[in-house]
Amino acid sequence: MAEHISCQEVIELVTDYLERALPSEEASLFEQHINFCDGCEWYLDQMRATVAAVGRIEEEEVPPETRDKLLTAFRHWKRT
Amino acid sequence: MIAYKFLRRDGTSVFTGFRWPLSADAPGAWVDAPIDPCRSGIHACRPADLPYWVGHSLYEIELDGDIATEQTKVIAPRGRLLRRVGAWDDELRDAYTRMCADRAHELALGASPPLEQWDAVIEPSVPEGPALLGFVAARIAEERYGAAAYDAERARQSAWLVERLGL
Amino acid sequence: MTEIGVQSSAAGAEDVELVARLRAGDEKAFEALVTRHYATMLAVARTYVKTRAVAEEVVQEAWLGLLQSLDRFQGRSSLKTWILAILVNKAKTRAVREGRTVPFASLAGQADEPAVEPERFRGPHDAFPGHWRSYPGNWGASAEVAAEDRETLRVTMRAIAELPPAQQTVIRMRDVEGYSSDEVCAALDVSAANQRVLLHRARSRVRAALEAHLDG
Numbered sequence: 188m189a190e191h192i193s194c195q196e197v198i199e200l201v202t203d204y205l206e207r208a209l210p211s212e213e214a215s216l217f218e219q220h221i222n223f224c225d226g227c228e229w230y231l232d233q234m235r236a237t238v239a240a241v242g243r244i245e246e247e248e249v250p251p252e253t254r255d256k257l258l259t260a261f262r263h264w265k266r267t
Numbered sequence: 268m269i270a271y272k273f274l275r276r277d278g279t280s281v282f283t284g285f286r287w288p289l290s291a292d293a294p295g296a297w298v299d300a301p302i303d304p305c306r307s308g309i310h311a312c313r314p315a316d317l318p319y320w321v322g323h324s325l326y327e328i329e330l331d332g333d334i335a336t337e338q339t340k341v342i343a344p345r346g347r348l349l350r351r352v353g354a355w356d357d358e359l360r361d362a363y364t365r366m367c368a369d370r371a372h373e374l375a376l377g378a379s380p381p382l383e384q385w386d387a388v389i390e391p392s393v394p395e396g397p398a399l400l401g402f403v404a405a406r407i408a409e410e411r412y413g414a415a416a417y418d419a420e421r422a423r424q425s426a427w428l429v430e431r432l433g434l
Numbered sequence: 435m436t437e438i439g440v441q442s443s444a445a446g447a448e449d450v451e452l453v454a455r456l457r458a459g460d461e462k463a464f465e466a467l468v469t470r471h472y473a474t475m476l477a478v479a480r481t482y483v484k485t486r487a488v489a490e491e492v493v494q495e496a497w498l499g500l501l502q503s504l505d506r507f508q509g510r511s512s513l514k515t516w517i518l519a520i521l522v523n524k525a526k527t528r529a530v531r532e533g534r535t536v537p538f539a540s541l542a543g544q545a546d547e548p549a550v551e552p553e554r555f556r557g558p559h560d561a562f563p564g565h566w567r568s569y570p571g572n573w574g575a576s577a578e579v580a581a582e583d584r585e586t587l588r589v590t591m592r593a594i595a596e597l598p599p600a601q602q603t604v605i606r607m608r609d610v611e612g613y614s615s616d617e618v619c620a621a622l623d624v625s626a627a628n629q630r631v632l633l634h635r636a637r638s639r640v641r642a643a644l645e646a647h648l649d650g
Contacts (some may be wrong), residue, residue: 189421193565194522194555195565198549199634203634211337222321223321223399223401225399225572230569230570232572233571234638237641238521238637241590244591244610246472247472249469251485256325256494257468260497261464
């Protein structure tokens with residue numbers, strides 16, 4: 188008997204789907220739903236956009252003491 | 268094996284964005300599909316599967332190799348597009364959408380008591396197109412009669428499509 | 435577009451050049467390298483040891499370890515894979531010294547954490563239960579997420595910084611640094627399934643923060 192899944196179920200499967208960790212039949216139910224549901228298609232795109240945004244974050248500050256310690260160590264290592 | 272495949276307006280696969288080789292008068296080139304745990308091979312529809320995958324453009328596809336079957340699709344390691352099914356155009360898409368909407372109303376309002384809340388979703392869903400309305404009608408059938416009715420409604424949708432598309 | 439996790443691979447031209455610059459004593463190159471990986475290394479170390487202060491020490495030890503073994507780097511793995519291996523080694527050693535046995539998975543947060551609040555979906559007694567009450571936004575049309583908008587980056591960074599530790603570590607390793615799923619599981623000693631749960635929750639929280647920022 189053919190099944191279907193709700194939007195609420197789909198949003199919990201998004202990561203597994205993107206990771207290619209959904210078994211074939213479940214991936215099929217997921218895709219069927221995305222095919223007819225604009226809301227979930229947009230949600231999937233939002234998750235992709237989120238991954239892309241995370242990938243673009245800039246380096247965060249290294250605490251000054253840590254940076255100084257490491258630079259000192261580097262200079263010491265340079266000389267040896 | 269001859270099967271069917273819906274693609275986006277621009278000739279790319281709905282889920283992978285893969286651009287299918289197409290030819291105006293001749294079959295497109297053969298495509299070999301990589302094997303992948305979650306999404307292996309080339310996915311295609313038998314006539315009964317069409318309602319589940321309704322998309323913008325419909326093509327006839329020839330599949331080759333060992334063909335696996337799943338509940339609502341077949342999967343092959345090799346395929347090539349043969350021709351576009353021209354009958355699946357804007358007019359027929361709209362007609363299918365309206366057919367599903369009318370069926371959905373019939374199912375919802377024919378119930379005792381009428382499924383008013385379910386009926387209220389139908390018309391606002393129409394702009395979203397044929398795939399959604401197919402689901403809405405089948406889902407209301409299920410609500411009224413049970414799980415087997417969902418499948419039966421999908422079978423009705425398939426028969427409608429096969430007849431109108433001349434498959 | 436399908437997602438493909440970045441798999442660990444041999445060192446590319448960039449890595450080879452960077453190592454050459456380090457060997458030549460290029461301080462700026464070293465500082466840039468440290469800065470680029472610091473937050474993630476700290477997050478990983480933090481999962482092994484008791485305090486942030488100790489985690490910082492572990493990270494420093496890892497960088498020293500890297501310099502000391504730089505001559506042995508042959509480019510068979512990428513530089514970031516190599517750094518990770520050294521870091522995990524130092525972290526584990528330190529954890530043993532501390533007598534720490536808290537498993538990583540216990541840092542996961544609440545047992546159940548829906549990706550989207552249940553109120554946004556139709557209830558069990560409504561028509562079409564479980565479907566959106568109203569759709570989320572169509573960001574494909576929004577330039578802000580597509581472009582490298584500074585405010586969006588700030589919102590993203592803040593959202594990541596506010597994640598529970600285990601979620602933060604996984605999303606940094608996977609989506610910021612591009613470590614593969616296998617590498618993350620090995621480094622943090624978690625199953626693939628648990629790693630995915632943490633990644634799912636982390637991404638869901640960041641998405642929610644972006645949604646609040648973009649859609650108001």
